[in-house]
Amino acid sequence: MDTLSYKTVSVNKATAQKEWVVIDAQDQILGRMCSKVAKLLRGKYKPSYTPNVDCGDNVIIINADKVQLTGNKWNDRVYVRYTGFPGGQREMTPAQLMAKGADRLIIKVVKGMLPKNRLGARQITNLHVFAGPEHNMQAQQPKTIDINTLK
Numbered sequence: 830m831d832t833l834s835y836k837t838v839s840v841n842k843a844t845a846q847k848e849w850v851v852i853d854a855q856d857q858i859l860g861r862m863c864s865k866v867a868k869l870l871r872g873k874y875k876p877s878y879t880p881n882v883d884c885g886d887n888v889i890i891i892n893a894d895k896v897q898l899t900g901n902k903w904n905d906r907v908y909v910r911y912t913g914f915p916g917g918q919r920e921m922t923p924a925q926l927m928a929k930g931a932d933r934l935i936i937k938v939v940k941g942m943l944p945k946n947r948l949g950a951r952q953i954t955n956l957h958v959f960a961g962p963e964h965n966m967q968a969q970q971p972k973t974i975d976i977n978t979l980k
Contacts, residue, residue, distance in 0.1 A: 849971035
């Protein structure tokens with residue numbers, strides 16, 4: 830123990846090393862891809878992960894309209910929400926969400942995998958979803974990563 834020094838590194842907002850990454854969602858399974866995206870947004874792939882700080886990366890997802898669901902989940906799975914009024918229970922399937930916009934389905938799934946507090950609300954703003962192969966975030970010089978290499 831004389832030669833080694835062990836320190837716990839806690840990152841804060843100023844010292845967080847945030848990067849921009851691009852993920853291609855073409856032919857990816859929705860839930861598997863979104864769980865890895867949620868871990869990227871939280872910063873869990875970094876050695877300096879701190880649970881109470883937004884230290885995750887900014888994620889850009891392209892080709893969101895080409896994401897896959899196995900089986901008959903496009904029509905069998907149901908997302909239920911409640912408006913707060915009597916008789917206000919609303920149901921929506923992934924196919925209906927995709928028809929409204931490809932970004933809505935992915936944002937809904939990733940948001941469900943983040944913490945339900947102010948930190949999770951801040952982290953979901955670091956997700957940018959585009960239906961086609963083009964995005965307007967070239968100024969940030971994002972690097973392209975293969976989502977299948979992450980655990």
